[in-house]
Amino acid sequence: MHHIAAGRHSDPSSRLPVYGALDLGTNNCRLLMAVPVGEGFRVVEAFSRPTRLGEGLARSGRLSDDAMRRTIAALGECAKRLSRRGVGRLRAVATEACRRAVNCNAFLEQVAAATGLAMEIISAEEEAHLALAGCAPLLSPTPADALVFDIGGGSTELVRVRMNGAGFDVVAFESLPFGVVTLAEDPALLSEGGFAATVDAVERRLAAFDKGGDLRRLALAGSLQMLGTSGTVTTLAGVHLGLVRYDRARVDGLVMEFSSIAAVSRRLVDAATTDRVAHPCIGEDRADLVVSGCAILGAICRHWPAGRLRVADRGVREGLLLSMMRADAQG
Helix, strand or coil, X not given: XXXXXXXXCCCHHHHCCCEEEEXXXXXXXXXXXXXXECCEEEEEEEEEEECCCCCCHHHHXXXXXXXXXXXXXXXXXXXHHHXXXXXXXXXXXXXXXXXXXXXXXXXXXXXXXXXXXXXXECCHHHHHHHHHHHHXXXXXXXXXXXXXXXXXXCCEEEEEEEXXXXXXXXXXXXEECCCHHHHHCCHHHHCCCHHHXXXXXXXXXXXXXXCCCHHHHHHHCCCEEXXXXXXXXXXXXXXXXXXXXXXXXXXXXXXXXXXXXXXXXXXXXXXXXXXXXXXXXXXXXXXXXXXXHHHHXXXXXXXXXXXXXXXXXXXXXXXXXXXXXXXXXXX
16 A cells, blocks of 8 residues: 555545654654555655764764754755645654764754754654554464564664564564664774674674573574564665666565575675765665675674565555544544
């Protein structure tokens, strides 16, 4: 139900209420507008812009003036689009960068003054639950045990899920305090042996989440389904498919073998920066971030060798839309 609408005024859905979901992350500002259709929704417009709000945050503890300026410009564009579409219901959330920055309240006051948007900082746990709700349709009824992960800009969320006949239960959750932006800012990443050391360090943190090694045993036995939602996973999928331009319809729901993930990762990590920039699924904004993303994803695949994972190009925004629509439908 997530295909892009043609947006013609003769379309009866143009009379349906338009909902908006805005997700301000450490790296990206993303907006999705949709109308309810059956149990799901139909997208009428999507917007995404990399703003690197969390640039330098790990070192300083603060949002930089440049990062705030870039982000306010992107949010201003979102406000214009929301107004143009006549969005009646909006939820605008901010995640890890705003959770961590000491000057975040002042920043959000600036946002409200400049754009009229009232941003809400959500917890890592709510963020993970929203992402899970957004990509849950891609989970299979079997095997019963699933690991859903979201590699963000400033944090990485892990959710252990157990499927039941009616849906799923969340068994365990953890937000790890690193993501593609924070790792990309560590000069050790690209040093001799630095990439391998980073993978080792990330894997140690993953082992702490899987304390008894239960998930690892399930993965080795072929009884664990894995679902990844993040720019890293979707970018690798696009490169793997050899897309000349990124195509969500071909990436969302794709099953990737770990051997393919390892091969694409190796190619991207070993590539010159100029080659990564030139790739249509990467570009200048993600050229360094895809390397740190490969380190996190590599550690996940190594620690939980399930053999394959499903790629989700959906997450927090879809979860926000569904939760608002369901709440309104229940009255």
